[in-house]
Amino acid sequence: MTTAIVFVEHSDNAPRRASLECLGAATSLTDSVVAVLSGAGAEEAAKALGAHGAGRAICLPGSDPFSPDGLARDVAAVVGEQGGGIFLAAATSRGRDLSPRVAALLDSALFSDCTALVRAGESLRATRPWLAGKVIATLESSGPVFCATTRLNAFNAAETGGTIEVSTGNSGGDFRELVKELSAKSGGQLDVKEAPVVISGGRGMKDADGFKILDELAAAFGNAAVGASRAAVDAGWRSHAEQVGQTGKVVSPQLYIAVGISGAIQHLAGMKTSTTIVAINKDADAPIFKLADYGIVGDVFEVVPALTAAVATLRAEG
Ligand SMILES: Cc1cc2nc3c(=O)[nH]c(=O)nc-3n(C[C@H](O)[C@H](O)[C@H](O)COP(=O)(O)OP(=O)(O)OC[C@H]3O[C@@H](n4cnc5c(N)ncnc54)[C@H](O)[C@@H]3O)c2cc1C
Structure with a gap:
């Protein structure tokens, strides 16, 4: 049976959710899953992984804070020692830094930012959006390790x-x-890439102060991050770390709320794979409504506070 080696990130002695999802992807491919962790707190975090599909965990001492090339060599060595036919990591900043290095050391190609991984007979297939989401590519590797x-x-x-x-x-x-x-x-806010709910504001928020109502809505949800269109970032209202889109971050939350965003193709490239999309815009013809599952035509400064109150009430009722 093919063994999958999964790089698991952790913080505060607990595995990160993105890595648990990555373990979930691995368990759909094979029953033999080995987690590899690095650095202080790894042993403690590893104990939780049995409940999430890993049969073994290997904790590398790492370095403090860390060495990108050293970690890659250590992880590649684990893949070799374990006879791993699959290497997976979450597409976090750390995973994106580590994985190409590991793949190169294993003389294999890397399929990045995959949205589906499946077995197809003897081979494995990865699915990922290309060209800002215009094309969905299905990929197979002939390399020794599927990365x-x-x-x-x-x-x-x-x-x-x-x-x-x-x-x-x-x-x-x-x-x-x-x-x-x-x-x-x-x-200590959630990163837009990791939050299950992302509320993004655009030029329709009017100015930096306008985003306060989105921060309040995010606080009402409790598990939401605030994102922004490039227009809002270019205007200096929000930081580039929050930009969603082709030249920002690609997000795929369970719920994406686009507030005062027109729906330019470069913005859609960063959020179109979200599970449920809600758009709030005063222009009923805004392109974002073509993609949205639910749309509210109205002024953001009236709709968002009402939504915040409704979310707060629902959460208070449990
Ligand atoms: C190479 C390249 C890369 C790019 N990368 C990105 C990227 O990564 N991310 C990105 O977002 N863009 C990107 N862009 C820019 C993109 O083309 C758009 O210009 C940008 O997304 C527009 O942002 P917006 O929707 O906030 O603003 P606008 O297009 O100006 O839309 C504002 C919307 O707010 C609505 N509105 C205004 N006031 C209110 C109100 N009071 N209540 C309700 N609705 C209101 C309007 O009806 C309008 O639909 C890129 C462009 C290029 C050329």
Whole structure:
């Protein structure tokens, strides 16, 4: 049976949700799943993974904070030692940095940002959007190891309830690159790529202050991040880290609410795979309504506060 090696990220001694989704993708391909973790807190985080489809976890000592090339060599070595035929990581910043390096060390191609992974007879197939979502590509690899990153929110975490064997791996050392310091982003807000609910504002928010009502709506949801169109970012109302679209982040949340956004193709490229899309716009002919599952024609400054009150009431009622 093919063994899948999954790189699992963790923070505060717990695995990150994006990595649990990646484990979920792995369990749909094989019953033999090995998680590989790195750095302080790895052992503690690994204990939770038995419930999410991993039979084994290998904790690498890593370096503090970390070495991109050193980690890649250590992870590639684990794939080789375990006879892994599949290597997966979540398409987070860390996963996107690590995976091409690992794939290159394994002399394999990397399929990045996949939205589906399936078995097709003896081979594995990856599906991913190309050309800003205009084309959906189905890909197969002839390389020795099938390497892919999984798009956030595109896969479900597996709830298997099994046990896990945790062991310690080795680090080869000899780092060429060493990250000296990582600064946490301010406010501890959810990243748009990871949040299950994303509320994005556009030029229709009028100014930076206008976004306050979106922050309030996000707070009412409790699990939402605020995103922005490029027009809002270019105007200096929000940071580039929040930009959704072709030249921003690609998100795929369960719920995407586009507020005062017209629906330019470059914006759609970043959010069209969201599960449910809601658009709020005063122009009934705005292109965003063609993609939206639900549309509200109205002024954002009237609709959004009413929505916030409704969400808060629903959450208070449990
Ligand atoms: C190479 C390239 C890359 C790009 N990359 C990106 C990208 O990554 N992300 C991105 O978003 N864009 C990107 N763009 C820009 C994109 O083409 C659009 O210009 C941009 O998305 C428009 O942003 P917007 O919808 O906020 O603004 P607009 O198009 O100006 O739309 C504002 C909308 O708000 C509505 N509105 C105004 N006031 C109210 C109100 N009070 N109540 C309700 N509705 C209201 C209007 O009816 C309108 O539909 C890119 C463009 C290029 C050329």
